[in-house]
Amino acid sequence: MTVTTATPSRLAGSPRGGEPRRRRGRTLRWLVPLAPALVLLVIFMAGPILWSVYISFTNETLTGAASVNSRFIGVDNFVKMFGDEDFRNSFVLTFVFVIGSAVIGQNTLGLMIALLQRGRGRVTRSVVNGVVVAAWVVPEVVAAACWFAFLSEEGTLNKLLGGFGVSQEWLFTAPMIAVILANVWRGTAFSMLVYSAALSDVPGDLLEAASVDGATTWRRFLHVTLPLIRRSILSNLMLITLQTLAAFGLIYALTGGGPGTASQTTPLYMYEQAFRYFEIGYGSAMALVLLVIGGLFSLVYLRMIKVDA
Amino acid sequence: MRRAMVASALAVAVAATAGACGGDTAGEGQGAANEIEVLYKVEPTWPHMEKVLKQAKSQYEAANKGVTIKLTPVQGNNEVYYTKLALLNRSADSAPDVYLHDTFQVNADVAAGKLAPLDEYLGSWPDWQSQYADSVKQAAKGPDGKIYGVPISTDTRGLWYQKDVFAKAGLPVPWEPKTWADVLAAARAIKQKVPDAVPFSMYSTKPHGEAATMQGFEMLLYGTPGGTLYDDAQKKWVASGKGINDSLAFINTIYREELGPKQADAFNPKLADKMNLDWFPAGKLGISLDGAWSAASWKETSTKPWPEWTEKMGWTAMPTQNGEEPGAVSMSGGWVMAMSSYAKNKKAAFDFISVVTNKDNTLTYSVGSGDLTPRKDVAADPKYTAGNPSVKFWTDLASVTHYRPAYEVYPKVSAQVQEAMEAMTTGSQTPEQAAKEYADALPGVVGGPDKVISAP
Numbered sequence: 020m021t022v023t024t025a026t027p028s029r030l031a032g033s034p035r036g037g038e039p040r041r042r043r044g045r046t047l048r049w050l051v052p053l054a055p056a057l058v059l060l061v062i063f064m065a066g067p068i069l070w071s072v073y074i075s076f077t078n079e080t081l082t083g084a085a086s087v088n089s090r091f092i093g094v095d096n097f098v099k100m101f102g103d104e105d106f107r108n109s110f111v112l113t114f115v116f117v118i119g120s121a122v123i124g125q126n127t128l129g130l131m132i133a134l135l136q137r138g139r140g141r142v143t144r145s146v147v148n149g150v151v152v153a154a155w156v157v158p159e160v161v162a163a164a165c166w167f168a169f170l171s172e173e174g175t176l177n178k179l180l181g182g183f184g185v186s187q188e189w190l191f192t193a194p195m196i197a198v199i200l201a202n203v204w205r206g207t208a209f210s211m212l213v214y215s216a217a218l219s220d221v222p223g224d225l226l227e228a229a230s231v232d233g234a235t236t237w238r239r240f241l242h243v244t245l246p247l248i249r250r251s252i253l254s255n256l257m258l259i260t261l262q263t264l265a266a267f268g269l270i271y272a273l274t275g276g277g278p279g280t281a282s283q284t285t286p287l288y289m290y291e292q293a294f295r296y297f298e299i300g301y302g303s304a305m306a307l308v309l310l311v312i313g314g315l316f317s318l319v320y321l322r323m324i325k326v327d328a
Numbered sequence: 329m330r331r332a333m334v335a336s337a338l339a340v341a342v343a344a345t346a347g348a349c350g351g352d353t354a355g356e357g358q359g360a361a362n363e364i365e366v367l368y369k370v371e372p373t374w375p376h377m378e379k380v381l382k383q384a385k386s387q388y389e390a391a392n393k394g395v396t397i398k399l400t401p402v403q404g405n406n407e408v409y410y411t412k413l414a415l416l417n418r419s420a421d422s423a424p425d426v427y428l429h430d431t432f433q434v435n436a437d438v439a440a441g442k443l444a445p446l447d448e449y450l451g452s453w454p455d456w457q458s459q460y461a462d463s464v465k466q467a468a469k470g471p472d473g474k475i476y477g478v479p480i481s482t483d484t485r486g487l488w489y490q491k492d493v494f495a496k497a498g499l500p501v502p503w504e505p506k507t508w509a510d511v512l513a514a515a516r517a518i519k520q521k522v523p524d525a526v527p528f529s530m531y532s533t534k535p536h537g538e539a540a541t542m543q544g545f546e547m548l549l550y551g552t553p554g555g556t557l558y559d560d561a562q563k564k565w566v567a568s569g570k571g572i573n574d575s576l577a578f579i580n581t582i583y584r585e586e587l588g589p590k591q592a593d594a595f596n597p598k599l600a601d602k603m604n605l606d607w608f609p610a611g612k613l614g615i616s617l618d619g620a621w622s623a624a625s626w627k628e629t630s631t632k633p634w635p636e637w638t639e640k641m642g643w644t645a646m647p648t649q650n651g652e653e654p655g656a657v658s659m660s661g662g663w664v665m666a667m668s669s670y671a672k673n674k675k676a677a678f679d680f681i682s683v684v685t686n687k688d689n690t691l692t693y694s695v696g697s698g699d700l701t702p703r704k705d706v707a708a709d710p711k712y713t714a715g716n717p718s719v720k721f722w723t724d725l726a727s728v729t730h731y732r733p734a735y736e737v738y739p740k741v742s743a744q745v746q747e748a749m750e751a752m753t754t755g756s757q758t759p760e761q762a763a764k765e766y767a768d769a770l771p772g773v774v775g776g777p778d779k780v781i782s783a784p
Contacts, residue, residue, distance in 0.1 A: 081411075081414040081415065081418065082414045082417070082433065082436040082437060082440060082442075082739075083436040083437075083439050083440055083736050083737075084439040084440055084736065086414075086418070086440045087440050087441060099772075171592075172592055188590070188591070188592045190592065191591050191592050191595075275535060275595070275597070277533070277534075277535070277595045278533075278591055278592075278595050278754055279750055279751070279753075279754045279756060291534075294411045294414075294415075295407060295411065295537075295743075296739070296740060296743050297411075297414055297739070
């Protein structure tokens, strides 16, 4: 991210012999201030990550004999995982959740709100921003509690719909829709902020020139705005996808993965295996698979939106 | 060069800080020989253990100057408590010295060497010989024959019923069902005549964890002819059989005929509070398959006392499937005070356990929690039975009670049972499908196809 900052100091005609030392000096210039953070990251992030990669190839558990004498079992956990119907179910639900709430929900809604806000008065913008960002600011559990209060049997939604005779227990009849809606509601603010920033970088004269040429609003959006904010779309998609893949608190607090396994996405199934049934090795193996999936998503985005370096 | 030096100096400084942190914890650990950390669970509706431990702490500290008791509560239900305890127990630094332990988790911890045997201390504790019956002493016995915990509570399970609801449904009081069919017939009558009441409630989903397995499935299975999870003679787990199918079919009937709580409630982790604090007092629940401790929700020590309960509530034994001998079934478990093998000052830790489980403290606990007492002197105390006319009934159920095969793999078997029960609750599988899935999954859970058999 900060690659560009190092370049200006380079002198055009500097003698070749000075290069290595200078380079080392430059390396040190960023390495020294970063060192404490790097050391902490290695200890507290790389360490646990490597440990979890390691134990996903063992039969490690949290209680019982295997918790003290775990042994290497190769890829058994992964073989078991792909034969495990509950895991496959959780996997499909995770995809539905990511596509539904992040890629479609948060992303398009965020973009739409940002577009609609363009050129609006200060008051409108601060009110809309305030409302949308408020949902993002509240802690996950509070957001879940709000949605629970809204969707539960004696909740607001049923009170509103009571007159039409369609009241039902939404969290049990449509748990996936409930968690997707809640996550869209909560996460849209992030996309909106990213897109607001990106749209403000779209030069007004370009749009003006396009409209002088007779382009409709839709065409201006498609051929001027969209190409210009492509990088932001890419980074936004990547960030929210990774965030949503790992979403746990909201679903856990709202439906607990239920009823049955109807909203049990992989992070919830992982938690259940690792901390309810104490199969920490198996749980870690799932975490590893989830990591790979996150990587795959990122690759797909990079391919889809070709960004010239 | 100078920068390189700065960098290495920084690295050294960071390493030193990290080292210092490590040193700190080690130092704290050593200094803690005079501090006994006690882990227990607490919920807003379940303050009973906390009350006893605070009482025991002040008694112990007054008698033993220089040793402090550090009480560490875990907020949440049993499932949360098991997880927290398992995580803390992973390292000698974080493991509590003494903890409240569910008997069904004991063997797993014995296998892992996390628990300290208490035999050498129990030998010099007169109460152990005089106040605990031999059957009670088994509660926390490891496979090696050693004792790993002092029981603080035990329990039995059976049926509670609301007499007002029964009256409205035209059912006889006192009610004495002889077979499962009698239970279902009563539930159907309630459904028909008292539409605003839940006819029959039981725990049958994963959020209720072990409570679903034990109060739900096992109360049915152990009442079928020869029904058991584990064959003691052959030392093998029972993967399939008519008992398993019939037990699942019973649960299926409850939910398919809508005799049970609504799905949302069946999955609510707070179902027990709904049943005992809301539904029974309001006359909105007919029958519950639960345990002796339910009475604690209505006593004056509860957060929501219901003094009329002694007249409104009835209690009866869960019948066997077709009234087979001995006519009733019950399951027993309980909690013990256990000591960590990592405890630095084991003598002091045991002394504290003996204070917690002495007569006064056990009595306070039993009166508050409604759990049955493992001590003979407490059982004989009039305060124990005062205000709870059901105690004698629940205590007497010990004659028909069964214990879980609480071996190391039991918690995993229990998880499979819950899976099958949940499928009955939602109706996602037929009893036969769920039974087959259980039979297929069991060998993998208990460590191989040679460790399971199938019953007729």
